[in-house]
Amino acid sequence: MLNLISIFLCSFVAGIVGFWFLSDLQVKSSDEIMSLTCRQETTALNQQLLGIQSAVNYYSDFAERRLPSVEALRDADTRVEYLRDMEEQMSGIVRNTKGVGAFYFRLAPELADEAKNDGGFFYSRNKRSDLLMKEPLTKILEFDPDDTEHVGWFYIPKNAGKPVWLDPYYNKNVDIYMVSYVVSLYKEGQFIGVTGMDVDFNLVINDVSVINPYKTGTSCLASPEGKIFYHPIHKPGAKISDYSPELETVIQNMKLPEGEGAKKTYRYMYNGKEKKLAFSHLQNGMLLLLSAETGEINAPQHILFKVIMFATLILALLAAAINVFVAGRIIKPLQKLTQAANQIAEGNLDIELPDPTEDEVGILTKSFAVTVENLKKYISGIQYKAYRDPLTHVRNKNAYDTEKERLVEKMKDGQSAFALLMLDINYLKKINDTYGHDFGDKYLLACSQLICEIFRHSPVYRIGGDEFLVILENGDFDDREKLLAEFDRRMAETQQDKDVWKHVSVAKGLAVAGPSDTLPDDVLRRADKAMYEDKLRMKVSR
Numbered sequence: 001m002l003n004l005i006s007i008f009l010c011s012f013v014a015g016i017v018g019f020w021f022l023s024d025l026q027v028k029s030s031d032e033i034m035s036l037t038c039r040q041e042t043t044a045l046n047q048q049l050l051g052i053q054s055a056v057n058y059y060s061d062f063a064e065r066r067l068p069s070v071e072a073l074r075d076a077d078t079r080v081e082y083l084r085d086m087e088e089q090m091s092g093i094v095r096n097t098k099g100v101g102a103f104y105f106r107l108a109p110e111l112a113d114e115a116k117n118d119g120g121f122f123y124s125r126n127k128r129s130d131l132l133m134k135e136p137l138t139k140i141l142e143f144d145p146d147d148t149e150h151v152g153w154f155y156i157p158k159n160a161g162k163p164v165w166l167d168p169y170y171n172k173n174v175d176i177y178m179v180s181y182v183v184s185l186y187k188e189g190q191f192i193g194v195t196g197m198d199v200d201f202n203l204v205i206n207d208v209s210v211i212n213p214y215k216t217g218t219s220c221l222a223s224p225e226g227k228i229f230y231h232p233i234h235k236p237g238a239k240i241s242d243y244s245p246e247l248e249t250v251i252q253n254m255k256l257p258e259g260e261g262a263k264k265t266y267r268y269m270y271n272g273k274e275k276k277l278a279f280s281h282l283q284n285g286m287l288l289l290l291s292a293e294t295g296e297i298n299a300p301q302h303i304l305f306k307v308i309m310f311a312t313l314i315l316a317l318l319a320a321a322i323n324v325f326v327a328g329r330i331i332k333p334l335q336k337l338t339q340a341a342n343q344i345a346e347g348n349l350d351i352e353l354p355d356p357t358e359d360e361v362g363i364l365t366k367s368f369a370v371t372v373e374n375l376k377k378y379i380s381g382i383q384y385k386a387y388r389d390p391l392t393h394v395r396n397k398n399a400y401d402t403e404k405e406r407l408v409e410k411m412k413d414g415q416s417a418f419a420l421l422m423l424d425i426n427y428l429k430k431i432n433d434t435y436g437h438d439f440g441d442k443y444l445l446a447c448s449q450l451i452c453e454i455f456r457h458s459p460v461y462r463i464g465g466d467e468f469l470v471i472l473e474n475g476d477f478d479d480r481e482k483l484l485a486e487f488d489r490r491m492a493e494t495q496q497d498k499d500v501w502k503h504v505s506v507a508k509g510l511a512v513a514g515p516s517d518t519l520p521d522d523v524l525r526r527a528d529k530a531m532y533e534d535k536l537r538m539k540v541s542r
Contacts, residue, residue: 010338016312030297033213034278035264036386036398038290041211041219042280043397045204047464048099049165049283052197053181054525055097057163058532059090060183060195063105070187073111080118083107087121094123094132094197096535098465101125101178101200103132106154107193109141120193124174125200138173157182157194165284168201168221168229168236177201179284205230214292221286226251229286240289244268247277254279254287267294311367318363333357333365389462391441392448400461400469407471407520416513418473419480420520422527423451424535425466426505435501443501450494450504454487469524472510480510507535 063086072078086105094100104122112119114137123132138150145155149172157164163183170177182196204221208230211219221230226239226247234243241248246268253263258281265276277291333354340351356365387399395403410416425447432440444466451468452460458476461469472480487508494504509530511523 013338013341031265031276031278034276034290034292034297035280037211037213038278038280038288039398039401041208041290042282042288045207045288046283047467048199049181051097051464052100052199053163053165053283054528054532055093056181056183056195056197058529059093060163060185062089063195064185064187067187067192070111070190070192073107073192076113076116076118079107079112083118083120090195091123092536092539093532097197099199099203100132100197101176101203102174102198103196104153105193105195106137106140108158108191111192114139114141124176124198135174153180153182153196153198154194157184157196158191160184161191167223167285171198179204179286181284201229208288211288212290212292214296216296217290217292220289220291221282222254222289223286224251224255226254244270250277250279392445392462394448394452394460394462394468396461397463399459400463403459403461403471404520411513411517411519416515416517417477418471419477419510419512420523420527421455421470421472421480421484422509422511422524422531423468423470424507424531425468426507426535426538428466431501439501446494446502447504447506450487450490451506454483454490469527484508484510505538507531507538509534 066085067073067082073082083105090103090105094103102122102124104120106120106122109119117137119137122135122137124135125131126133140151140154143150145151148156149170152166152169153171156166161184163181166180166182168177168179176198177200178198179201180196180198182194184194185192208219208221209232218232220228220232220240222228222240226241228234228236228238228240230236234240239251241251247266250266250268253266265278267274267276269275274294275291276294276297277289279287279289281287336352336354340353343351353365353369356363356369387395387402389396407418410418425444428440428443431443448460448462448468451470455470455472455476457474458470458472461471463469472483476483487506491504491506494502497503509527509532511526511530513520513523517523
């Protein structure tokens with residue numbers, strides 16, 4: 001009788017412990033999936049925003065350097081020639097920048113003749129042809145400086161005195177709901193105008209509206225203060241806490257810099273149902289929020305409970321039926337299985353199981369082994385998908401974000417002997433348009449393969465559709481100039497191949513971490529700028 005009681009207790013303890021561990025793992029995995037989805041979609045949106053920001057920053061530096069003096073602008077002929085040069089340069093940059101809905105360069109009214117319309121240029125995407133067409137200039141002095149819908153793009157960056165991302169707003173000049181990145185320009189300490197690029201916010205909404213891994217899920221764009229810019233149900237301008245006061249705590253965390261004090265998910269009640277929410281910061285200061293009903297998120301947990309309880313009951317009954325005959329063969333294996341179950345509960349999947357026999361205990365042992373193996377595969381699969389690019393199989397943006405934390409600690413310790421190599425694939429769109437996306441993928445793979453071959457001892461990351469990043473340390477850091485030369489040589493050799501999609505053409509920019517750098521992003525910005533300069537040189541020499 002004692003053996004029977006022990007068998008039932010051990011079986012149900014093993015089942016409950018296994019359920020507790022798997023249930024906890026499932027809850028953590030569901031939180032990770034929601035948080036990871038939020039970060040991945042934010043990364044995709046940030047690629048477009050960061051591309052526009054980098055392009056405008058590069059162009060503004062170019063515009064300030066190209067201007068000889070403020071007084072030169074007061075001469076009409078000099079001003080016209082300068083603006084013609086700026087228009088040509090910016091048009092070239094826009095052709096290599098994704099998602100631009102409008103771009104402009106505008107001088108301060110006191111430096112131009114608004115009556116002659118010679119104070120700059122403005123291009124906006126035509127709704128019918130989807131082409132960027134030159135539009136008439138807005139007469140700035142005809143509007144109140146507080147009229148955001150007409151001249152906010154000019155006065156907000158002017159008053160800020162620094163580059164700014166404007167909150168989404170309706171631009172009455174071109175009848176478009178947009179989000180803008182604008183840089184105020186200075187020469188000799190004097191404000192001379194602004195330059196910027198716009199993104200059609202409706203296109204951003206189209207991308208955001210389809211994001212969510214759950215049927216009951218919704219996606220939303222909001223400010224750090226909780227003001228809604230887009231929500232499929234609620235109107236823009238409202239606060240998320242208006243619909244659930246519990247979200248006020250989330251708003252407090254949304255105001256913190258990314259990574260400080262934020263949890264992966266937050267629970268709150270809405271219309272009598274518990275929901276979970278995750279958020280991530282966008283490049284322009286907005287936040288992407290994903291939410292779904294907890295019931296749907298935890299549905300696999302309920303199924304798991306029934307399966308484990310049913311399996312545990314069956315195994316317990318079978319063990320009891322043959323206990324009288326094989327007690328001596330069962331007790332010792334059960335003890336080992338109990339120990340293994342305890343190790344699983346502690347999170348240790350590298351357990352030692354007894355050799356399986358041809359009885360019920362052997363079946364239980366095999367079930368444990370299969371469960372552990374499936375858990376390992378499941379966890380491994382999640383990690384691979386989370387940190388690998390599905391096409392090129394190099395590491396992705398999430399992997400770089402994780403690696404960046406190591407670089408931050410390295411820089412804090414004063415061990416900043418590393419460099420970042422930014423690479424941008426040329427002609428990808430041309431190959432896609434000419435030969436189709438299958439050959440575009442082959443071209444991407446050829447470029448990725450050459451990058452990995454040359455920098456075989458350094459981690460390679462695909463951080464955008466056509467952008468790669470390499471972290472050079474140790475030997476590759478010391479030999480960086482030789483490796484870059486070898487890369488150029490090998491890239492030139494590919495031009496002899498008969499297949500156009502094997503002609504590797506990559507713009508690159510290298511930046512070495514210096515004593516004044518405090519974050520890897522400081523180094524990345526220089527590498528990105530150097531890459532854009534290389535792209536322009538390649539374009540000129542073509």
